[in-house]
Amino acid sequence: MANKTDLKWLDMAARLAERGRPSSSPNPAVACVIVKDGIVLGRGVTQAGGRPHAEALALAEAGRAAEGADVFTTLEPCAHVSERGPTCSHSLAEAGVARVIIGCHDPDPRTAGSGIAALRAAGVEAQLVGHLPSAESLAGYLARAMLGRPHITLKLALSLDGCIALADGTSQWITGPEARAHAHRERARADGILVGGETLRADSPSLDVRLPGLEDRSSQRLVLTRGDVPDGWRALSSPQGVAELGDCQYLFIEGGAGAAAAFLAADLVDRLLIYRAPIVLGGGRPGVADIGLAELSAAHDRWQRSDTRSLGSDTLEVYQRIRS
Amino acid sequence: MANKTDLKWLDMAARLAERGRPSSSPNPAVACVIVKDGIVLGRGVTQAGGRPHAEALALAEAGRAAEGADVFTTLEPCAHVSERGPTCSHSLAEAGVARVIIGCHDPDPRTAGSGIAALRAAGVEAQLVGHLPSAESLAGYLARAMLGRPHITLKLALSLDGCIALADGTSQWITGPEARAHAHRERARADGILVGGETLRADSPSLDVRLPGLEDRSSQRLVLTRGDVPDGWRALSSPQGVAELGDCQYLFIEGGAGAAAAFLAADLVDRLLIYRAPIVLGGGRPGVADIGLAELSAAHDRWQRSDTRSLGSDTLEVYQRIRS
Numbered sequence: 351m352a353n354k355t356d357l358k359w360l361d362m363a364a365r366l367a368e369r370g371r372p373s374s375s376p377n378p379a380v381a382c383v384i385v386k387d388g389i390v391l392g393r394g395v396t397q398a399g400g401r402p403h404a405e406a407l408a409l410a411e412a413g414r415a416a417e418g419a420d421v422f423t424t425l426e427p428c429a430h431v432s433e434r435g436p437t438c439s440h441s442l443a444e445a446g447v448a449r450v451i452i453g454c455h456d457p458d459p460r461t462a463g464s465g466i467a468a469l470r471a472a473g474v475e476a477q478l479v480g481h482l483p484s485a486e487s488l489a490g491y492l493a494r495a496m497l498g499r500p501h502i503t504l505k506l507a508l509s510l511d512g513c514i515a516l517a518d519g520t521s522q523w524i525t526g527p528e529a530r531a532h533a534h535r536e537r538a539r540a541d542g543i544l545v546g547g548e549t550l551r552a553d554s555p556s557l558d559v560r561l562p563g564l565e566d567r568s569s570q571r572l573v574l575t576r577g578d579v580p581d582g583w584r585a586l587s588s589p590q591g592v593a594e595l596g597d598c599q600y601l602f603i604e605g606g607a608g609a610a611a612a613f614l615a616a617d618l619v620d621r622l623l624i625y626r627a628p629i630v631l632g633g634g635r636p637g638v639a640d641i642g643l644a645e646l647s648a649a650h651d652r653w654q655r656s657d658t659r660s661l662g663s664d665t666l667e668v669y670q671r672i673r674s
Numbered sequence: 675m676a677n678k679t680d681l682k683w684l685d686m687a688a689r690l691a692e693r694g695r696p697s698s699s700p701n702p703a704v705a706c707v708i709v710k711d712g713i714v715l716g717r718g719v720t721q722a723g724g725r726p727h728a729e730a731l732a733l734a735e736a737g738r739a740a741e742g743a744d745v746f747t748t749l750e751p752c753a754h755v756s757e758r759g760p761t762c763s764h765s766l767a768e769a770g771v772a773r774v775i776i777g778c779h780d781p782d783p784r785t786a787g788s789g790i791a792a793l794r795a796a797g798v799e800a801q802l803v804g805h806l807p808s809a810e811s812l813a814g815y816l817a818r819a820m821l822g823r824p825h826i827t828l829k830l831a832l833s834l835d836g837c838i839a840l841a842d843g844t845s846q847w848i849t850g851p852e853a854r855a856h857a858h859r860e861r862a863r864a865d866g867i868l869v870g871g872e873t874l875r876a877d878s879p880s881l882d883v884r885l886p887g888l889e890d891r892s893s894q895r896l897v898l899t900r901g902d903v904p905d906g907w908r909a910l911s912s913p914q915g916v917a918e919l920g921d922c923q924y925l926f927i928e929g930g931a932g933a934a935a936a937f938l939a940a941d942l943v944d945r946l947l948i949y950r951a952p953i954v955l956g957g958g959r960p961g962v963a964d965i966g967l968a969e970l971s972a973a974h975d976r977w978q979r980s981d982t983r984s985l986g987s988d989t990l991e992v993y994q995r996i997r998s
Contacts, residue, residue, distance in 0.1 A: 638955075640956055
């Protein structure tokens with residue numbers, strides 16, 4: 351069991367890890383904090399392209415003071431030798447740290463416990479904590495490693511009565527500028543963005559990121575279709591095709607109702623991001639098409655709200671798929 | 675301008691007034707608090723059937739100590755002589771109170787300013803405050819007096835994607851027991867409960883109140899239909915028919931989608947009560963049928979969220995119609 355203070359530092363590391371996303375891709379966005387006597391001596395987040403690793407940066411910042419310090423890291427330090435540098439478990443042992451507190455086990459077979467073993471063999475106390483915020487900060491990496499697919503977010507911009515457009519298709523705008531800016535930030539954090547075939551044909555969405563400083567953030571553009579796709583787009587013939595998206599850790603589904611239903615019906619949505627506008631459309635287009643639900647009871651106990659906040663006059667509701 | 679302390683006492687009176695509803699009907703549920711040197715000397719809420727009035731009860735509780743005290747009342751004290759007792763403005767003046775701070779003007783032509791005039795003529799300082807919580811606690815009375823119809827709440831029990839049932843009509847249950855109990859409490863506070871004709875035929879709802887201690891609370895049962903209705907039900911041929919509901923101050927619309935749409939299209943909904951379950955039904959029955967919306971912009975700036983709370987795993991969202 352980690353004590354309360356340890357958990358506080360791990361929480362800090364998990365929050366810090368947010369900064370590594372998505373530029374660390376294809377490597378996981380790990381964060382590391384080195385602490386002695388309650389003072390932070392070094393911090394690091396996996397850098398663009400995956401190197402340097404978080405631990406290497408934190409050790410460089412701490413310097414010699416790292417000796418005898420506690421190290422908090424969201425993921426098990428690597429143990430597989432690479433030509434790009436020494437392993438983090440080796441570097442931590444070399445620096446003479448006292449303890450390494452680890453948020454998540456690394457499922458990568460090249461590490462998978464050998465990072466912890468290497469630390470212990472070198473006389474470093476290594477402790478693995480089942481730390482939920484760390485796991486959440488690594489959701490895409492863990493989904494790839496353990497499920498063989500990206501972590502999948504479905505975004506819906508809905509009226510109070512669940513519509514995404516008027517009956518004639520008009521959808522600009524359901525939500526206000528604050529909610530749309532938030533959705534652009536979420537889009538910028540994804541490795542892949544997907545729309546349904548009908549949405550692509552009807553709206554020709556550019557899916558670019560319209561936020562200052564993030565305009566050059568280009569995610570892979572995907573479309574759920576069995577047909578042809580324009581240049582710059584990749585086709586997925588079914589939701590199960592996400593398994594083939596090599597390095598994609600985070601997939602963001604933009605709609606429409608058909609794509610949303612296809613992924614929900616395949617139980618391939620991990621997170622719902624609902625931007626809810628304070629409007630009633632009555633008879634508009636529903637945001638989710640038929641998902642083939644046979645019984646009402648099957649709809650329950652699948653989603654748990656993890657966040658809700660106001661964005662202008664809209665509300666953001668975040669739900670996580672409960673997988674026990 | 676009322677000072678901060680005055681507003682605090684008026685807020686207290688407005689909260690107290692909740693207890694008078696719905697038993698005070700057909701009279702408004704008024705509350706009165708008598709205060710001297712920061713100490714509450716008397717409190718009153720309009721009693722069942724409308725008498726005694728709030729001020730009479732508060733004065734009786736305060737007794738002689740009311741002399742020189744401040745009186746906070748949600749509605750202008752009555753000034754029309756009745757065979758059921760002296761007017762409240764007369765009683766307050768008789769008791770020698772120093773000030774009467776009033777949350778709302780009484781639109782009843784028999785009072786309508788003459789309560790305040792009577793107090794002032796008797797040497798009592800009378801002050802009218804535009805106090806929103808008081809107005810909200812009197813919403814049904816004010817709607818009747820000023821709009822000639824009840825205050826109308828539309829209740830919707832919806833999935834995240836705005837459905838009230840599966841495609842086959844199954845709707846038991848969308849929401850959990852906490853949300854359903856809350857809806858029963860809201861039902862118990864209404865003078866009339868309305869369902870659509872289709873809902874009546876399909877579900878034969880009893881609309882009784884299944885809460886301990888409130889089982890005998892029977893509201894008028896209404897159905898929106900041009901057809902025949904069973905015994906114990908009254909038909910409304912259109913939403914505009916609410917003007918004929920004599921003493922009904924609070925109308926509660928239980929659904930279904932057609933009745934909801936009819937009242938929304940007629941702009942006859944003052945308050946939305948949305949019980950939102952954390953489920954996705956995808957292709958289920960929408961909660962609101964066509965409301966004939968021609969432009970998306972017309973849907974905006976109509977609803978403002980006034981409350982949101984968790985009820986078990988469901989969420990209650992309350993929206994008020996913005997009428998400027």
